[in-house]
Amino acid sequence: MSIGNKFLLTAGAMAAAMALFVTPAQAQQKSVAVTAIVEHPALDSIRDGVKDALKQAGFEAGKNLKWQYQSAQGNTGTAAQIARKFVGDQPDAIVAIATPSAQAVVAATKTMPVVYSGVTDPVAAQLVPSMKPSGTNVTGVSDVLALDKQVDLIQQVVPAAKRVGMVYNPGEANSVVVVKELKELLAKRGMTLVEAAAPRTVDVGSSARSLIGKVDVIYTNTDNNVVSAYEALVKVGNDAKIPLVASDTDSVKRGAIAALGISYYDLGVQTGQIVVRILKGEAPGAIASETTSKLELYVNPGAAAKQGAKLSSALMASAAHVVK
Incomplete structure (x- = not known):
């Protein structure tokens, strides 16, 4: 057998051996x-x-x-x-x-x-x-989030709240479901929901302004239009001294007072x-559809000061993250 043929056999054997070590994901x-x-x-x-x-x-x-x-x-x-x-x-x-x-x-x-x-x-x-x-x-x-816990948070941030404003896109199925359920939950607690439609991201600021004088607090779910333009909502909350409560924890870093979310x-x-x-x-x-039950509370004391809310020591103590 020539040296060339020996080399080919050896190389082939090495390749075969290496193939045994290839993981299923690499195959x-x-x-x-x-x-x-x-x-x-x-x-x-x-x-x-x-x-x-x-x-x-x-x-x-x-x-x-x-x-x-x-x-x-x-x-x-x-x-x-x-x-x-x-x-x-x-x-x-x-x-x-x-x-x-x-x-x-x-x-x-x-x-x-x-x-x-x-x-x-x-x-x-x-x-x-x-x-x-x-x-x-x-x-x-x-x-999905348990809305009763969201209402609990609203009441912890603004204990006297009776009118809850919500800016949302009526074309987003998620938000329509939340609005329906939130109305029912608030009614059981002697509270009402005041809706403000924002079909486009550019509508978020004007929709929020339409709630001035009509609500005690503004709650936002994970509506994509609202979250995309959250700074516009924060400006209204700060200017009009309307507390903002969110379900998206990243919104707290952007100016919401608190959020209980995933x-x-x-x-x-x-x-x-x-x-x-x-x-x-x-x-x-x-494969069954899944959810997650792990929730974390984020609070932003600076946002609370700007929006005229005073956070209780109990709420602060229960927060997993305090945004400075």
Whole structure:
């Protein structure tokens, strides 16, 4: 046998041996496409959590994972275009962040695996028939919050509050559900909800101004239009001395007085773990939709001073994070 042939045999043996050490995640390149309705801290944190969960499981962008991300910049028409493009690309899974993007993707495919995230009520949004395994191509993670605890927080921040204002996009299914439930909860406590519609992000400031003199406090859910333009809401709250209470903890860093909410990064990691299961062969329809029960209280004493609220020592002591 020639030296050349010996070398070829040795090289072949080495390659075969190395193949034994290739992990399942490295054995075949996978593709994940991620879309969000808009970019703001909470949704960006979900995206980052998904990516990190995939990397932790051995799927790393640029190595053995094709990663795509596109934001619809708050436009539902653009969300539909992105959905159609991603379906045409035929990735192994599509991650859709926030209700409008999830609805767009689910409308675009009934076969490709879809994992939603940051959706308050996936059943009302008609993404899945229930929170149980759907039997379809869709599963995901909801960011639903217990609204009774949100009302508790409103009363802790503004004990005398009777009229609660809420700026929201009536075109976002998440927010419509929250408004309906919040009305019922407030009524049981002798309180009322005053609504202000903001169909576009540019409407947030003017909608908030329409509440001046009509409300004792303004509460905001994770409405994407509102969160995207939260600084406009903060300006109204500061100028008119109306306390702001949020459900998105990142909003406290931007000027809300308090929020009892979830870590959206952790929600992204939880979402990414579902994507990993799909990449490893599980059918999305066999995976039940999930929620998270881990809540953290954020408070901002500086914002409270600007908006005319005095935080109790008990509320301050119960906060997991105090924003300076």
